[in-house]
Amino acid sequence: MNENVKKVVTTGPPVSGMFPPDQENLVDPDSHAELDYERCVQCGYCRLVCRVYNTTYAERDYAGGRNRILKSLAHKEIDFDKEKIIDAIYQCMLCGACRTVCPNGIDTLEVFQTYRHTAVKKGVMPEKLAVLRNSIVTNKNPFLESGTDRFNWCDTQSCNEGHMAYERAMEHKRKIESGELKAEDVQEHLVGYFVGCTSAYRNNELTTATSVILDKLGVKFIVFPDEECCGSVLFRTGLDDDAMALVEKNIKMIRSLGVKEVVFSCSGCYSTMNIEYNKFTDNNLGFELTHMVQFVPKYAKEHGIKIRYTKRTKEDPLIVTYHDPCHLGRYSEIYDEPRELIEMIEGVKLVEMKHNREMSWCCGAGGGVRALYGNISSDIASNRLDETTACWENINEDRLKEALETKAEALVSACVFCKNNLALAAKDTNSSLPVIDLAQILEDCEFYK
Ligand code: SF4
Ligand code: SF4
Known part of the structure; x- marks a missing residue:
């Protein structure tokens, strides 16, 4: 194994040749996020909750491992190869589970987003991201x-x-x-x-x-x-x-x-x-x-309005389980309102999955990863992309299995990305569980006083 890799990788494949010697330092010395990764004590709590690590078993793929890499880069213990580092930077859903459990209060999302921003400034960017950027800048989508x-x-x-x-x-x-x-x-x-x-x-x-x-x-x-x-x-x-x-x-x-x-x-x-x-x-x-x-x-x-689901009754409610989107949950701490809303609907009943609220599992679409690696038709596919796509598929299928365990009749969420990614998992696993947005249930509701 490459000597540089030995310094930062302690367990798990695939790592070979990830950091062949190079001359450049990724870490921006002016970044305040630097202080956060420096505080990481590699306790490994975040490894237990990282859905990517639990799929790839690569040390670079959980927060502590990534922080170790950043420290090593900052202290010039290792150099990096622009091509090889892309996965270490982008194979993270920015789901925030690591930030939630970190006993040291490290803002891992701030660290990783700063890390990506610095990388882009240094010219490290997946080819597909350039396509995405051009479309947003030109077409505004x-x-x-x-x-x-x-x-x-x-x-x-x-x-x-x-x-x-x-x-x-x-x-x-x-x-x-x-x-x-x-x-x-x-x-x-x-x-x-x-x-x-x-x-x-x-x-x-x-x-x-x-x-x-x-x-x-x-x-x-x-x-x-x-x-x-x-x-x-x-x-x-x-x-x-x-x-x-x-x-x-x-x-x-x-x-x-x-x-x-x-x-x-x-x-x-x-x-x-x-x-x-x-x-x-x-x-x-x-x-x-x-x-x-x-x-x-x-x-x-505020308006004294009641809500009734027209397709089922109070006696025979539609049993749903709610998937917390990372952007509503861990990012915005909106956990109670969607549950309160479901409880308000006559004819719908909520059951919880094992991992819910702060500890909800990510659907696998976050961090721009699905958009980057999955959605845009392109011939820029590579082995890296294949590996990453497989990783996300495993993650969303696992989340779907949790929903199935609840015996719910529908998996509902409140995020278009979660809906699409979990629906894809349902299709790929031939599951008959409907994956819908809460808005689609409300669309079939009667609002009355
Ligand atoms: S939980 Fe926090 S301190 Fe522990 S390894 Fe993860 S980022 Fe580092
Ligand atoms: S943000 Fe999510 S996917 Fe990224 S390292 Fe933390 S737990 Fe893993």
Whole structure:
């Protein structure tokens, strides 16, 4: 084994030749994250909860091992090869389980995202990420789709509620742009639905469900005709500099309309605005951020609205288990509201999986990994990609098995990425367990007083 590898790798394959000698140092000496990885004592608590490590058994794939590599790079005990280091940087879902259990309080996510950002600045980036970045910068979405097609989902035929929201938005925008109405003079509590790229281009069942729910609740919401990608994937993959342009544009766009509350069906968009956008504005965004799992119970309680699932009854409820998305759970500490919402629905009953709330298992799609390694058709496939794809497949199948153990009739989540990745696991394992978003249950509910 390479001498450099011996210094940082203590157990588990595959490691051979991972760090052949090179000259460059990945660690940015000005990074404050450096202090965090320096504090790591390699206790290994995080290894027990890391779904990637539990699949690959490679020391580089859990937080302590990665911190050890960073320390060694910082102290020039090892050098690195630009090609070989890519997996060590990107084969992490940024699920946050390690941060939750770390007895030393190390902000592992901050460390790893800084690590990725520094790597990108030094020219270390998977080829596929360059494709993704170009699409977001050019088309304002990661799917190589035309930016002008973002609202194709809300025509009169496919989603009339969305179409009405779009029409209201265009009229509102016209008034603002003509000077007939000033943003600061908007008196009503105007609600805007931030759709997000994946729902807009790939999962129209969620845009429709969300529009239908808001309409049924009686909320006169608008969508954002000038919405652009929130930048989540860019932040997660180290492309912060590109993401900042989107942050500025989206904030300016939302503020210009005088919107008071932005609602989300996508957990990734929600947490990106909640964390990165808030950081950028020093917690002074000027509008409230609410995920649908928060908005619906809050609105229903304020207006004395009850919710009934029309496909089942109180006596014969639909048994569901809830998968906490990392971006809602560990990132945003939203654990109670989705459960409270499910409990509010007559005709639906919740059972918990073994790993839930703070200790929930990741679905395997986080950290930009699915987008990077799985979703975009490309001929850039490599052995590295194959290995990584296999890794994620194992992870999401394990999570699905937990759901099956609960004997639930449906696995529900509140994140489009979780839904897609867990549905893929269901398909690959020939499971008949439906994987759906909570919004799809609410779409089939009656809201009454
Ligand atoms: S739990 Fe914290 S201190 Fe322990 S190995 Fe992991 S990152 Fe390091
Ligand atoms: S963020 Fe999740 S996948 Fe990444 S090292 Fe921590 S536990 Fe493992």
